Amino acid sequence: MDNLTRNVVAEAVGTFMLVFVTVTVVAVGPGIIPAALAYGLGTAALIAALGHVSGGHFNPAITLAMLLSKRIDTLAAVAYWIAQLAGAAAGALVVMLSSERDVVRAGTPVIADDLVSVGGAIAVEAAATMILVLVYLGTVVDQYAPASVYPLASGLTIAGGFFAIAPLTGGAINPARGFGPSVVSGEWDGLAAWLAGPLVGAVIAWALYQFVVAPNRAESGAGRRTRSSRPLPPPPGSSLLP
Template sequence: MDNLSRNVIAEAFGAFLLIALTVVVVTIGPGLIPAALTYGFATAALVAALGHVSGGHFNPAITLAYLLSKQIDFLAAVAYWIAQFLGAAAGALTVRLITDSEVVTAGTPVIADDVSVGGAILAEAVATMILVLVIFGTVVDRRAAPSVYPMAIGITVTAGFFAIAPLTGGALNPARGFGPAVISGEWGGAAAWLAGPILGAVLAWALYRFAISGGDENPVRGRGTDAHALPPPPGSSLLP
């Protein structure tokens, strides 16, 4: 099996587990805290388990950020996106087969009644921007310590969910909205969970590329004179 096939399977499987777990806990769990902790810890665990295979994206917005920063080529990014969306839909379908349609519907991110569509998009964009900045700072940048990234990413997902879940459902990930929406038919929050994370990923890439990285053309782990001292980045088989 070639590298891309392994990576795509890992992305689909990771998205499947992430969406299945979060949909169930968001619906059945007693309040915001269990849902936030499940989302964050599940993300951290899956990144730790599969990050060395595919990079552990499980999120089309993160894949977009990797594409913009030239760490993954376009065809591989498209394959990742397909795998992530299909895995997410399969995760939601599994929940539907185990429980009932009401669980999946309740687990689909929606915009709160007192929040405008623009406000919801902005909230998702800011939360996702912070998430992608953390990923760039802990996974991508060759100057970062490589061991901290799973927990850093998980904590950021937890914090982001806490912050915006009452407003938008707290997707931070187009696949998190798409999976249950396909099964439940609840598309009311699509503008937020689709446009917001995409916008956030683009903003994070621009901020890191032109400001935080200090103008370094390729602040990518494994490139540069100190490359021998650091392990390759997750998903490095896709680096050009």
């Protein structure tokens, strides 16, 4: 199996498991706190398990930020997106087959029209995803930062973001998290929030890192010893750029 295929399989499997767990817990769990913990800790565990293979994106918004950062080429990015969306749909389908369609519908992110407008829903999803992507860029991409903290940092960020915005949008923070259950349940009311919000947030995070954080890090880091290795590198020879 070549490196790109291995990366894509890891992304599909990781996103499958993430959506399966989160849809189930959100739909039938005892409340928002257990759901936030399941989403966050599940993400952290999957990144720890598979991050060394593919980088542990499991989220099209993170892949977009890596593409903009030129850390992944276009072919690999498209392959990642397909794998993530397919894995998400498969995860939601397994939930339906093991229970019923209404369970998947209950676990699908939707906009709470009585609490927030569509624009507001997009904004809060963008804000939560922006923080998540900044965490990724600041721990995995930044050569002075400890990439080993990324799984836990990402998990805590997702748990906190979900807890903050779930009452408004369902707390997707990930287009795949919205796409999978929407395809299976036919519930598309949250489309604007879970698609546009995270992608906008990823672009903003990339811009902040690229034009604000990275130049300052380069100046302040002059003469400092950088880390010699990264726990989550793309495998040598893959279509991921070095």
